[in-house]
Ligand SMILES: [Zn+2]
């Protein structure tokens with residue numbers, strides 16, 4: 001791999017390591033491009049606190065730190081400042097303003113919850129509800145059509161326990177929308193490292209049939225994860241089994 005656009009920091013409460021440690025591991029791993037895409041702050045109302053993302057107040061420190069790393073290591077690696085964001089229609093415009101004011105370069109889509117997060121289940125928990133599956137797909141498709149996201153991270157995060165046929169029918173809509181939007185989808189290597197329910201073979205069967213554009217993402221939550229070239233090789237083999245070849249780099253889309 002020469003580029004990884006999916007890197008977290010401890011601000012999301014479930015990652016460890018300093019930005020500098022991530023950068024050094026990325027250089028050791030031979031990466032030429034490192035994108036930080038920590039879980040975006042979301043300006044929710046009424047004091048609601050989201051447990052898996054940085055607060056609005058932390059955004060400035062995040063951008064300052066990543067920008068400092070970019071300058072310090074400019075001769076060794078290209079560093080980009082991004083976020084991993086859900087599409088929550090109600091608060092999306094305010095969230096974009098916030099990112100724009102702080103000069104965030106790019107967003108990857110990670111639809112961890114549906115609706116506007118509050119009161120909704122985590123999409124990665126097993127769920128047999130066709131309604132939740134449909135809404136996950138609808139919301140992801142709406143997100144892609146904003147044209148503001150660079151790629152779709154772990155599109156197969158939704159953990160549907162119902163029939164394969166219903167699952168594939170719904171996720172095919174997602175794959176087709178991604179193609180219409182010219183958007184790559186991610187093979188998530190964290191899921192592969194952790195033997196999670198994703199990458200989901202039922203999904204990748206469809207992605208292959210639809211000939212989707214694919215990028216691999218480390219989704220690093222600790223610096224050393226970037227050194228795992230074995231999982232990168234497994235990712236390539238996995239995709240090869242479906243006749244897919246990952247892109248090495250993507251073009252970052254501006255968030256406005
Ligand atoms: Zn994610």
Ligand SMILES: [Zn+2]
Pocket residue numbers: 006008084110219
């Ligand atoms: Zn992530």
